[in-house]
Amino acid sequence: MGVHAVRGQIQEWVSASPIYNEEGCNVAANNKPTLAQSPTDSIDHESKSALGRALVTLGDMWTVRILRSVFLGTRRFQELRDELDISDPVLSRRLRNLVEAGLLERVRYQTNPTRHEYLPTESGTDLWRIMVAIWAWDRTWASPRHRDAHIELTHQACGHQAQPIFGCGHCGAIGLTARDVRGSVDDRLLLDVRSERSRRSPVMSTPIDASEVLGDRWSTLVLSDALTGSHRFGDFQDRINISPVTLTDRLNLFVETGLMSREAISSGARRQEYRLTPKGLDIFSVFATINSWARQWLSENGSTGLSLTHISCGSELEPRFTCNTCNGVLVLEDLHFEAADRSEVNDR
Numbered sequence: 001m002g003v004h005a006v007r008g009q010i011q012e013w014v015s016a017s018p019i020y021n022e023e024g025c026n027v028a029a030n031n032k033p034t035l036a037q038s039p040t041d042s043i044d045h046e047s048k049s050a051l052g053r054a055l056v057t058l059g060d061m062w063t064v065r066i067l068r069s070v071f072l073g074t075r076r077f078q079e080l081r082d083e084l085d086i087s088d089p090v091l092s093r094r095l096r097n098l099v100e101a102g103l104l105e106r107v108r109y110q111t112n113p114t115r116h117e118y119l120p121t122e123s124g125t126d127l128w129r130i131m132v133a134i135w136a137w138d139r140t141w142a143s144p145r146h147r148d149a150h151i152e153l154t155h156q157a158c159g160h161q162a163q164p165i166f167g168c169g170h171c172g173a174i175g176l177t178a179r180d181v182r183g184s185v186d187d188r189l190l191l192d193v194r195s196e197r198s199r200r201s202p203v204m205s206t207p208i209d210a211s212e213v214l215g216d217r218w219s220t221l222v223l224s225d226a227l228t229g230s231h232r233f234g235d236f237q238d239r240i241n242i243s244p245v246t247l248t249d250r251l252n253l254f255v256e257t258g259l260m261s262r263e264a265i266s267s268g269a270r271r272q273e274y275r276l277t278p279k280g281l282d283i284f285s286v287f288a289t290i291n292s293w294a295r296q297w298l299s300e301n302g303s304t305g306l307s308l309t310h311i312s313c314g315s316e317l318e319p320r321f322t323c324n325t326c327n328g329v330l331v332l333e334d335l336h337f338e339a340a341d342r343s344e345v346n347d348r
Helices: 008-015 050-058 061-071 077-084 088-100 128-141 187-195 210-214 217-227 233-240 244-256 278-282 284-297 342-346
Strands: 104-111 114-120 151-155 165-168 181-185 260-264 272-276 306-310 319-322 335-339
Touching (some): 050 061, 061 088, 061 114, 077 114, 088 114, 128 151, 128 278, 128 284, 181 217, 210 284, 217 244, 217 278, 217 284, 244 260, 284 306, 284 319
Antiparallel strands (some): 104 114, 151 335, 165 319
């Protein structure tokens, strides 16, 4: 690995700031390490819904990007820092949180000096459907200049590059969207998300990717509410108890980024409603896979706070992806991500 290059004002900031090692410790003055402050307070797991806990863990842009990089094979501190262009203290905090959440395991790979890498645990590995859903959404809707636009997914069972098709594992239906599912939100989930400090991604902009949507909990909640049927400003306010200023900001962002359209309620009417576009509807698979993962790993009774019923078969939705080439069901062992030539991506 070469020396990490830090640009302009970021370099000035680093030179005036404490130095952090891969343990998240301040190794500056007197070499007395002190743990960096965690970005969130400890989570009261007993009082939170399973999906609420999952959104607290995954509802952060850097956390999603770190997990995605680890899933694709980048697992050492310096490599993650260079690949993501993330500061040492931010990376240290996120890695420590992921280890504490049981999603990553810190494993020593060198003794002199001591170095560690971060490997996914069993529950971390089971995030793979979420990572596939995020990749598929970004592949379809994010900019061709997106940082992962050059990543290709190969279904090794048939040997072809795949575009995953979302479906129901109970009945085998494919091509599902939010319109094929009936959702019911528990009040506990709404309270969980509202109680967390809302953090807007520092780089949320146009075009937007899935990690930026998940990185802001109010955005996640507004989109989830839209996916379960809300269309009007007052409906969003009443159902999720969001301030008018915050709601206006998020709705404007979604219209600007093409996730929603703003339409008059009736011809000539001044009142408007917000409808999910195909782009907005397509992000449903990301939320559905997070909900399924939360049920598997964070719920003791099978409840997550969000019930998703596949209308056609009447069963609780079991997210499943199939290969668009061979129609085979995608399983982790048969998936391979690889980097394509960036010049080919730019020519698309």
